[in-house]
Amino acid sequence: MSARSCADLAELRSAFVDDALADADRERLLAHLVDCTACRREVAELRHVRSLLTGSTDPGTAPVDLSHRLVSIAGEDATEPLWTRPFRRTPSGGELPSQRHLLHTRLVAGVLGCGLTVLAVLGMGWAAAPSTDTAQAVDPTRQAVTEFTTVVSAFPLDGRVSAALQGRPSTPGSEAGTPTGVDLTAKPLSEAKAAKLLVRAGQAGDELTYTGTQQVRVTRDDQQIASSVQVSSHGGAGTRLAPADAGHQPAGYTTYVEADSSTRMADADLVDLLTDRYALRGWVAQSFGGRDAVVIEATEPTAHPADGALDGVVARWWLDARTGLLLGQETYDGRGNLDVSSRLTDLRFDAVSDEDAVGAGAAARTTATLTLSRAAELRRDGWICAERLAGLSLMRLRTDQVDDPELVHLVYSDGLTTLSVVEQHGRLSGAPTGSTRNETLGAWVTSGMPTTASWVSGDVVMTVVTDGSRETLAAAVAALPHDEPEQPTTMERVRAGWSRIFGR
Template identity: 40%
Template sequence: MSSACDGLAELRSGFVDGALSPEDSERVVAHLLSCADCRADVAELRAVRDLLGRSGAGTPAPAPLSARLVSIADDASVRPWTKAFDGSRGLALPSERRRARVRAVLGTLATGAILGVVGLTGWFAAPNGNLAAVADPADEAQAEFGAAAAELSVTGASLSALMLLDSLPEATQDGSQVERPSQKIHHAEGEPEAVDLLDRAMAAGRTTTVAGDQAVLARMDERTVAARVGVDTRSRQGAMVSVFDPDGHVLASSFAQAQVAAADGASPVDLIAHAYALSTGSGLHVAGRRASVVEARDEHGMVAKRWWVDDATGVLLWQESYDDEGLSTAAGFTEVDVVPYANVAPTKAATRLATSVVSADAAQLSRSGWSCSDEMAGLDLLEVTTDTPTDPRSVHVVYGDGASTVSVLQRHGRLSGAPAGARWDDKLQAWRHSGAVRWATWQSGDTVYTVTTDGPSSLLRRSVAAFPHEGPVETTTLGRVREGWSRILADLKG
């Protein structure tokens, strides 16, 4: 219903009860002629009123209850109090006709009271119909995505650079002049060598000090843009990433926490090896350093990702992602200094924004109405987190294959307006942002979904299509009562 409908809520109730003034009644009638939702609500209100009015008609109270009520004080209580002083002698019990009338009245009252209790119980057990406003979920969604992608994919510091670039259009310039590494492979090797190279790059990212300038490229709105980025990575401490404007001035800086080795479960390299066909080649150079390249091809034989790894230290020097239209994103060093295995004290791992729950809870969350399937758009479920351990209002699920990550933030509430930097996409039925890191957000029922990914546009489209698109939820009076009792019965079943 619209805001105009909400303003007529009390008048609709008065209209059903026949308690409106002629002016208000005419106002409601005029609105009902053009609003099907309000007509349906009025019909349900009338049904409830008629049900309460008819429920006790002709229904006598049980005989034991009637006898108990008649004799609850003593036999004299059946006489009208006005006869107490008329001098008549003897006390007569009420006639059968009068007892039947009393039983009918009591039955009506009892049934009405029971239905009233049932209705109120269902009303208050239902979720609050006044959904909290969700103003702009993009910032929270990107923060959650950044923390998850740094942990669950082979990215290095380039992810932070891409995310900074996305918010700083003044830093971008034409990317066609950026010199990318050679794609020619002099000597090809198989998957075992490729896995060893990626494992080495992951280890070097945690133990090596690296400083230098990177070029970051991204295809945005049918053109490729680039920016210059400074990266200073300290062993086991993380990386300071700074974005420069075309004149060399720092526009913004961000600190990326060091990647932490997974304590259990599959590593990003395991995920990549499972999802892609890998090969490697040597004899290449990046930023003046000799390097080998790892190439990942999808099930259709198309190149999805390439990583260039320093032969001497294992440092990830350059990486590129591709889609059906060619290059999607790229990031890597143009100048670099490497100090392997620097002796720097370790720091604590980054604190995630949400409260982690065990993966087994994904099934319970799904039964509660959240979207937590084991697989989405060809990617496996890697992580589930909630804002609170019980009765969450926000759920974050992460899918990935080690090369690309999809983060889905689900928040109970009502999207209050268009998110900044997004435009409505009729095909997606969502607000979409196309940048170095892509995201889309929309309302479905009582939940706002925000999907964020560093993968290609096709992955964003498939991911958005995998989740519900039901439009905002509207609950009538009788519908809320039904919803409340459904919730009570579900809780009783466990």
């Protein structure tokens, strides 16, 4: 048979295998198959393919010549997966895809699918992550001074000094003031008796009902600050302060109103810190502001000044002989120079009226007082909570909320000098109010009383506040971290996002 006649019978052969021929065409094809071996072989191959497609028999292995023939039919589209063109007719002369190519295509499709899934998971975590832009801190210096004053005003030993000076600018001056002398003919006090009298003075300031005017003067680094506040103590219900010259307050001045007596520092604890750091001595039968008084002084433990001398003396307190109330205080620079003087004048007992309870001020954000044992927990959460700083002991720990705080206030003291470290999440957009840049400290610093230093470490705004010397401030700033802001890695941000999605 000629190749032409075999080609003309191609459709008949396919229909013959499918039992779809009319009788006349069937007889014609059978007559041809008797004499044509090639067409008989093709019919057999077509039947085998039909059985594979219908699953009616064991598929076995397709003949090699049939595989080549089917591939040749696919032509140029042999590399394109069949599932991408389910309804297209395959052009003649092409090749069908090989088994290896199909496996390769499916593998690539699987990898692409997994990749898209991973990208979707990463994208959702990234989008849900908290913003890396931390909130701007709201005037950290002013807030830190409020936190400091709130705590120090509750100290038993004349905490009103810092409240009186809050927000006061310093001015150049040369009048350092003269220290108040001591009558050395009086009977001396033992150190134990002096300590007991200081504890009693703190209690008397809280328990007594009285009014008066607190006059404070600070001389430091050839700068002076002077202020007066009206004091109204309500006999266990708290002590309130109001500016004596309310109509002449500088911009930014804040009047502090002390909270109730339950917030006061433990008198004995502070005096214990004082006696641990300094040596105490005192004398009875003194006079201060026209009232009979007792004087107690603190000296450096290595100094042994002669009676009445000021070399090595860091502070003196005058206590009312009758009530034990603290009448005045002076602190010195250790070389006999007066640093801070404070005295209570116009004193009247049992004369407080409702009109005396005047004053309003900025509120402290830290309203929760934690036990010092919580410091370790805060350290694990990334807060800086040193047990000692600039030679002072950690004595109080306050936060804005008990769980997951945003502001932490650490209070350090030795019973005489107090230092606060206020930490809050955020960043600085510029210089805090009233501050100048000190490159040596790497911080924005304010002068006056109290002195402050603010800077950013990581994602935390750090502010140090102290009523101590500039050396105390510098030592504290140097001991605290000054880390560069940290940017989370991609995976850290994704994990944070999914933690946020699942509420963890």
